[in-house]
Amino acid sequence: MPTVNLNYGKLKNSYLFANIAERVNAYSALHPEQHLLRLGIGDVTQPLTPSVIAALHEAVDMQSRSDTFHGYMSECGYAPLRSAIAGYYRQRNVILKDSEVFVSSGASDELGDILHLFERSLDVILMEPAYPAYADANVMDGRMIHYMDASDANGFTPPPPQESFQALIYICSPNNPTGAVFTRDLLKQWVDYANQTGSVILFDAAYEVFISEADIPRSIYEIEGAKTCAIEISSLSKTAGFTGTRCGYTVIPEELVRDDMNLNAMWVRNRTTRTNGVSFIVQHGALAVFSDRGQKEVQELLSVYRMNAKNFMKALDEAGLKYFGGRNSPYIWMKCPDGMSGWETFDRLLEQAQIIGTPGEGFGKCGAGWFRFSMFADQKDIEKAGSRIGAVLK
Numbered sequence: 001m002p003t004v005n006l007n008y009g010k011l012k013n014s015y016l017f018a019n020i021a022e023r024v025n026a027y028s029a030l031h032p033e034q035h036l037l038r039l040g041i042g043d044v045t046q047p048l049t050p051s052v053i054a055a056l057h058e059a060v061d062m063q064s065r066s067d068t069f070h071g072y073m074s075e076c077g078y079a080p081l082r083s084a085i086a087g088y089y090r091q092r093n094v095i096l097k098d099s100e101v102f103v104s105s106g107a108s109d110e111l112g113d114i115l116h117l118f119e120r121s122l123d124v125i126l127m128e129p130a131y132p133a134y135a136d137a138n139v140m141d142g143r144m145i146h147y148m149d150a151s152d153a154n155g156f157t158p159p160p161p162q163e164s165f166q167a168l169i170y171i172c173s174p175n176n177p178t179g180a181v182f183t184r185d186l187l188k189q190w191v192d193y194a195n196q197t198g199s200v201i202l203f204d205a206a207y208e209v210f211i212s213e214a215d216i217p218r219s220i221y222e223i224e225g226a227k228t229c230a231i232e233i234s235s236l237s238k239t240a241g242f243t244g245t246r247c248g249y250t251v252i253p254e255e256l257v258r259d260d261m262n263l264n265a266m267w268v269r270n271r272t273t274r275t276n277g278v279s280f281i282v283q284h285g286a287l288a289v290f291s292d293r294g295q296k297e298v299q300e301l302l303s304v305y306r307m308n309a310k311n312f313m314k315a316l317d318e319a320g321l322k323y324f325g326g327r328n329s330p331y332i333w334m335k336c337p338d339g340m341s342g343w344e345t346f347d348r349l350l351e352q353a354q355i356i357g358t359p360g361e362g363f364g365k366c367g368a369g370w371f372r373f374s375m376f377a378d379q380k381d382i383e384k385a386g387s388r389i390g391a392v393l394k
């Protein structure tokens with residue numbers, strides 16, 4: 001009788017970032033004078049906005065006085081913050097109850113925790129290339145994963161499969177790593193498929209704020225029928241620079257029912273059993289993001305990353321290089337030229353241009369021959385990388 005979860009033994013070695021670090025360290029040892037242009041990691045570089053910083057300081061001061069001190073928070077989230085997030089959705093004509101919004105410590109944490117709602121025998125539909133944690137979290141639980149090929153042939157946004165079966169379906173839009181976005185019509189196909197088969201969609205909306213085109217949905221609940229088949233998970237990490245502060249939110253509509261069980265009520269029970277909630281200080285800071293001033297500051301912050309993408313796409317266009325993303329996403333997914341692999345491209349960019357990105361092979365077999373650049377990098381580094389990339393890959 002096993003005493004540990006043997007599914008951990010089925011995980012593939014996560015060599016991607018270790019391999020990148022090894023190659024970068026070896027290069028730096030030989031060339032310590034070189035400044036490396038880091039366009040690989042999806043971490044933000046702009047600091048928290050003034051209104052958030054002010055709110056965090058205010059919350060710390062509140063904790064120093066008995067009349068404003070907060071101890072344990074509601075496990076499901078600070079009521080004013082839940083209400084503010086519901087109001088944020090109303091701006092896009094998505095009507096949610098405050099009780100359908102749950103505050104989390106970030107999208108990555110929630111994407112793992114949410115799996116407690118589902119049987120380990122439930123299959124998974126995963127479109128590849130994909131954020132590696134989607135697969136790993138389900139391998140740990142012993143689920144069967146059905147991989148769907150996403151490629152330039154289908155714009156990295158494949159339609160539902162011909163075969164109908166009940167599954168847990170992952171959709172990330174704007175997508176990490178490809179930068180592709182799902183159209184309204186295509187999302188409707190997936191919503192219809194989920195409702196017809198009794199599946200549940202996990203919609204990763206961590207990058208929704210980067211969508212600039214009016215007809216591209218930023219929430220799956222903009223699609224008719226989504227409230228009976230989808231859970232949406234989002235984050236303030238890339239929206240407002242909370243990667244080191246940790247706060248996000250999850251939406252589970254009360255209409256979402258499977259096997260006569262209400263998933264909203266199940267998640268309330270899960271949170272009240274398994275967590276003590278997110279700290280008051282962090283949630284008070286997050287509340288400032290949804291104020292009028294906070295939203296204006298967020299747009300100013302995001303304009304830096306959007307300009308990064310605009311400048312880098314211009315450089316790729318001038319070099320005649322094919323790519324996806326950038327317009328509605330902080331990621332640019334480039335086709336490696338001359339039949340090179342992602343790792344060959346990595347080595348050439350590092351050695352000849354001091355540019356660091358992420359080989360597509362790290363996101364699954366469908367990522368082979370592609371390369372991801374993050375637009376969260378320093379502005380000056382983006383400009384330098386743009387001026388060099390054409391000479392190296394043209």
